[in-house]
Amino acid sequence: MNESSPSKSPPKSENKLFTLKKWNAVAMWAWDVECDTCAICRVHLMEACLRCQSDSKAEDCVVVWGECNHSFHNCCMSLWVKQNNRCPLCQQDWTVQRIGQ
Amino acid sequence: MALAITTKEEIWNELRDGLTKIYNDFQRPVSSKEYIDLYNHVYNFYWIDARLIENGADLYERLKKFIRDCVSEQFVTCKDLEASQLLENYATFWKRKFSSKVANGIFEYLNRQWIRRELDEGNQDVYEIYNLAIVIWKTIFFDTLHQNITAAILKLIEQDRNGEQVQISLVGDLISSYSEIGMEINELYKADLTIFQNQFEQHFLEDTRRYYTTESTEFMQTNSFTEYLKKIELRFQEERDRCTNYFHESTQDHLLKVLDDVLIKPHMELFLSEFESSFNHKNGEILARIFSLFEHMHMEELSMFRRMLDQDTEKKLREAIEKFAPPDMNDPKQYVKYIHDVHHHVSTLVADPFKSSAFFVHAKESIDKAFVSFINRNQVIEESKSSLRAPELLARYCDLLLRKSAKNPEEMELEDLLNQVLDIFAYIEDKDIFINYYSKLLAKRLINELSVSDEAESNMIEKLRQICGYTDKLQRMFTDAGLSKNLTENYRQYIAGRTTEQHVDFSIMVLTSGVWPARQNFICQIPKSLSLCMDSFTTFYMKQYNGRKLTWLLHMCHGEVTGTGLYIKNARKYTFMASTAQITVLMLFNEATEYTLAQICENVELKKEQIMPYLRPIVEVGLCKVVGSYSDLDDNVPDGTKFVLNTEFQNKKMRVDLTKVRIHNEAKKDVEEVERSVNDDRRHVIQAAIVRIMKTNKTLKHNQLMTEVLQQLSTRFQPQVPMIKKCIDLLIEKEYVKRVENDKETYEYIS
Numbered sequence: 001m002n003e004s005s006p007s008k009s010p011p012k013s014e015n016k017l018f019t020l021k022k023w024n025a026v027a028m029w030a031w032d033v034e035c036d037t038c039a040i041c042r043v044h045l046m047e048a049c050l051r052c053q054s055d056s057k058a059e060d061c062v063v064v065w066g067e068c069n070h071s072f073h074n075c076c077m078s079l080w081v082k083q084n085n086r087c088p089l090c091q092q093d094w095t096v097q098r099i100g101q
Numbered sequence: 102m103a104l105a106i107t108t109k110e111e112i113w114n115e116l117r118d119g120l121t122k123i124y125n126d127f128q129r130p131v132s133s134k135e136y137i138d139l140y141n142h143v144y145n146f147y148w149i150d151a152r153l154i155e156n157g158a159d160l161y162e163r164l165k166k167f168i169r170d171c172v173s174e175q176f177v178t179c180k181d182l183e184a185s186q187l188l189e190n191y192a193t194f195w196k197r198k199f200s201s202k203v204a205n206g207i208f209e210y211l212n213r214q215w216i217r218r219e220l221d222e223g224n225q226d227v228y229e230i231y232n233l234a235i236v237i238w239k240t241i242f243f244d245t246l247h248q249n250i251t252a253a254i255l256k257l258i259e260q261d262r263n264g265e266q267v268q269i270s271l272v273g274d275l276i277s278s279y280s281e282i283g284m285e286i287n288e289l290y291k292a293d294l295t296i297f298q299n300q301f302e303q304h305f306l307e308d309t310r311r312y313y314t315t316e317s318t319e320f321m322q323t324n325s326f327t328e329y330l331k332k333i334e335l336r337f338q339e340e341r342d343r344c345t346n347y348f349h350e351s352t353q354d355h356l357l358k359v360l361d362d363v364l365i366k367p368h369m370e371l372f373l374s375e376f377e378s379s380f381n382h383k384n385g386e387i388l389a390r391i392f393s394l395f396e397h398m399h400m401e402e403l404s405m406f407r408r409m410l411d412q413d414t415e416k417k418l419r420e421a422i423e424k425f426a427p428p429d430m431n432d433p434k435q436y437v438k439y440i441h442d443v444h445h446h447v448s449t450l451v452a453d454p455f456k457s458s459a460f461f462v463h464a465k466e467s468i469d470k471a472f473v474s475f476i477n478r479n480q481v482i483e484e485s486k487s488s489l490r491a492p493e494l495l496a497r498y499c500d501l502l503l504r505k506s507a508k509n510p511e512e513m514e515l516e517d518l519l520n521q522v523l524d525i526f527a528y529i530e531d532k533d534i535f536i537n538y539y540s541k542l543l544a545k546r547l548i549n550e551l552s553v554s555d556e557a558e559s560n561m562i563e564k565l566r567q568i569c570g571y572t573d574k575l576q577r578m579f580t581d582a583g584l585s586k587n588l589t590e591n592y593r594q595y596i597a598g599r600t601t602e603q604h605v606d607f608s609i610m611v612l613t614s615g616v617w618p619a620r621q622n623f624i625c626q627i628p629k630s631l632s633l634c635m636d637s638f639t640t641f642y643m644k645q646y647n648g649r650k651l652t653w654l655l656h657m658c659h660g661e662v663t664g665t666g667l668y669i670k671n672a673r674k675y676t677f678m679a680s681t682a683q684i685t686v687l688m689l690f691n692e693a694t695e696y697t698l699a700q701i702c703e704n705v706e707l708k709k710e711q712i713m714p715y716l717r718p719i720v721e722v723g724l725c726k727v728v729g730s731y732s733d734l735d736d737n738v739p740d741g742t743k744f745v746l747n748t749e750f751q752n753k754k755m756r757v758d759l760t761k762v763r764i765h766n767e768a769k770k771d772v773e774e775v776e777r778s779v780n781d782d783r784r785h786v787i788q789a790a791i792v793r794i795m796k797t798n799k800t801l802k803h804n805q806l807m808t809e810v811l812q813q814l815s816t817r818f819q820p821q822v823p824m825i826k827k828c829i830d831l832l833i834e835k836e837y838v839k840r841v842e843n844d845k846e847t848y849e850y851i852s
Contacts, residue, residue, distance in 0.1 A: 016665075016691050017664060017665075017690055017691050017746070018662050018663070018664050018677075018687045018688060018690060018691055019662065019663050019664075019665070020605050020628060020630055020631070020660060020661075020662050020684060020688070021605065021606060021660070021661045021662065021663055021676070022605065022606040022607075022608075022660050022661040023605050023606070023607050023608075023631060023634060023658065023659075023660035023681075023684075024608050024609075024610070024658060024659055024660060025607065025608070025609045025610070025634065025635070025638070025653065025658045026548055026609075026610045026612065026619075026653070026654045026657040026658050027609065027610070027611050027612070027651045027652060027653045027654060028611070028612045028613070028614045028617070028619065028620075028621070028651070028652045028653075028654055029611055029612070029613060029614060029642075029646075029649045029650065029651050029652075030614040030615070030649070030650055030652070031648055031649060031650075032648055032649060032650040033648075044615065046613070046614055046615035046616075047615060059577070059580075062648075063648060065648060071648075098647055098648055099647065099648070100646075100647055100648035100649065101646050101647040101648065101649075
């Protein structure tokens with residue numbers, strides 16, 4: 001691909017026919033997960049878990065990753081670990097790696 | 102306690118004196134010392150020697166005689182009294198039964214020992230102490246006096262009906278004696294209404310029938326139908342109130358049936374003819390009275406009245422449809438105006454005459470029913486297959502109103518027009534289809550910043566939510582748009598603080614996936630300045646958020662490119678608005694002024710049919726010329742076709758828009774896409790509903806499940822039965838539910 005926009009030196013616009021001035025970009029975000037469904041509540045991770053849906057707290061329902069890299073709704077998982085401190089998918093001890101935001 | 106008492110006689114004397122005090126004044130509080138002493142006497146009497154059974158029987162007989170003497174004494178003062186005095190005394194003495202409740206406590210030891218034993222052995226003549234008191238009361242008082250008392254109560258009620266001042270609250274006390282006597286002497290202590298029904302209710306109902314037959318006939322002779330209606334309305338209310346206040350609840354049905362027999366049935370023909378003439382004369386007051394009377398009585402004739410009303414509404418609707426010219430079904434504005442005009446016309450004729458009466462509600466209901474069927478299953482609309490359907494037309498009309506343009510109405514007018522849309526929206530059965538189209542168009546408005554105002558958008562979403570409730574995604578799209586504005590702002594500050602080589606004015610819209618009707622369409626090569634923007638923003642974004650990934654939607658990105666220095670004859674500087682693929686193409690022309698189609702494809706890394714829609718506008722404005730005779734530039738253009746930059750480009754406008762890209766069959770694709778996504782959503786929603794219903798019910802018959810699903814989803818859309826069946830099968834496959842063994846018609850929830 002041709003270098004089309006000034007990069008290293010200041011633009012010499014008189015040399016270029018076309019100059020890019022403005023870009024309105026559109027991107028989409030999703031949780032960076034391997035499997036996009038929560039194995040606990042069987043709802044898509046991009047959607048709020050059933051509990052949050054019925055409490056209409058959909059915006060606050062985030063995803064949690066374990067050290068095993070498996071991911072679930074944070075609220076589903078916090079209920080789950082009260083019963084059993086293992087990952088429901090791989091049975092390893094559950095340690096939180098990070099929480100989505 | 103004095104230990105001197107050693108004989109039964111002495112103990113009984115103590116007991117009798119204590120009981121006498123209690124029975125003489127039932128309102129006097131009994132001290133706990135007094136109570137315990139008496140309780141101990143009972144105990145001592147029973148254990149005075151080893152002949153426990155004899156002692157028990159002895160004590161029981163003594164107490165029985167004591168109570169009988171008490172009641173007989175009361176009875177003597179009552180038996181010769183005339184009606185009103187009798188009722189008062191009877192009621193007072195009945196209240197004294199409370200003394201027997203106290204006695205029942207004092208004799209609890211006897212209840213548990215000797216009496217329990219006798220009952221267990223099947224002795225029919227022995228009762229627990231309180232019941233014994235009631236039985237004695239019944240034999241002495243009730244059996245002798247009940248006819249007099251019933252007659253007296255009925256007299257009292259009649260006086261009350263006549264509007265005389267009477268002590269009607271007495272009735273409650275008296276009636277309670279009828280039902281309690283039945284209950285207490287029945288072994289199981291279950292409500293037994295036979296005594297109440299036989300000794301009172303029957304007579305009461307006969308009396309009522311007699312009373313109102315006379316009243317009804319007499320009243321009709323001297324009064325108008327309207328007066329009669331008012332009168333019986335009042336009577337129904339009075340009787341209902343009396344029933345709830347003083348009688349057993351089961352009486353109400355029997356009573357209402359009698360009233361119906363006497364007050365309505367004999368005059369049915371009159372009712373029918375009066376309804377018809379009131380309807381023709383738009384007399385809402387009478388209609389409303391008849392409606393509510395018949396509704397309360399669950400009269401079959403009501404459905405006849407409803408049909409009459411509905412038929413009239415439908416007739417008015419047909420007239421209106423003929424009156425107004427049918428709209429062009431491809432023009433949302435015309436369509437909405439047409440529906441609104443027809444609705445206004447029918448409302449004026451059907452509902453408005455009743456505006457001041459309660460019948461207005463019924464008339465509106467009828468209009469609503471007719472319009473649901475008119476809008477969703479209308480022939481005019483069904484016949485023209487290619488034209489748009491109601492949900493899409495409405496959504497497009499909203500877009501017309503909410504999209505920034507030269508013709509946007511004033512704020513107030515906009516609100517009115519949107520309310521018109523909402524009125525029609527309420528009638529739409531497939532609300533989900535509307536929401537789907539709405540969301541597509543809202544996405545375009547938000548991404549391209551074309552909304553007339555944020556306030557108007559969010560108001561409309563709120564109003565839609567009030568009607569159909571499932572507008573979360575629309576709301577979140579709107580929130581995303583606001584968040585993105587902040588994000589762009591923050592990013593700009595972040596960029597300003599560092600030495601950077603970015604010379605592009607960058608703004609960003611970050612959509613939440615799953616919420617917007619958008620997905621990645623293609624990936625193509627982009628100029629380096631853009632990929633620098635992307636990388637730099639991605640780094641910034643990942644610092645702000647945790648656990649997210651970004652996907653770029655290049656087909657939705659667009660930018661501005663200036664063209665300078667190239668126009669020797671004309672030094673004007675043009676600005677081209679272009680989408681990302683076009684930006685890449687224009688940048689190619691910085692390197693050379695001539696490319697074959699194949700070279701463009703190779704450089705942009707898009708297929709021919711993908712790039713062609715973007716090349717067409719560039720050629721159409723004359724910025725680029727095609728060598729050869731391919732004027733219409735369809736997708737069959739040969740790979741070797743040459744595209745040459747027009748160095749003598751001229752345009753009247755300084756800003757040239759290249760983004761009006763026409764994707765072949767876009768409209769048709771839109772419809773297909775909406776259809777697909779609506780169907781997916783529906784399957785999802787139906788399954789969720791089934792799981793919810795099964796979770797609450799555990800097991801359910803097929804038909805019940807169907808009814809529940811249809812009912813739960815009716816605010817969203819009308820689910821098709823085959824689709825529900827398919828969803829049940831899917832859920833069986835996924836092991837959410839199963840068929841009950843040996844019963845194919847029943848499902849069971851698997852938890």
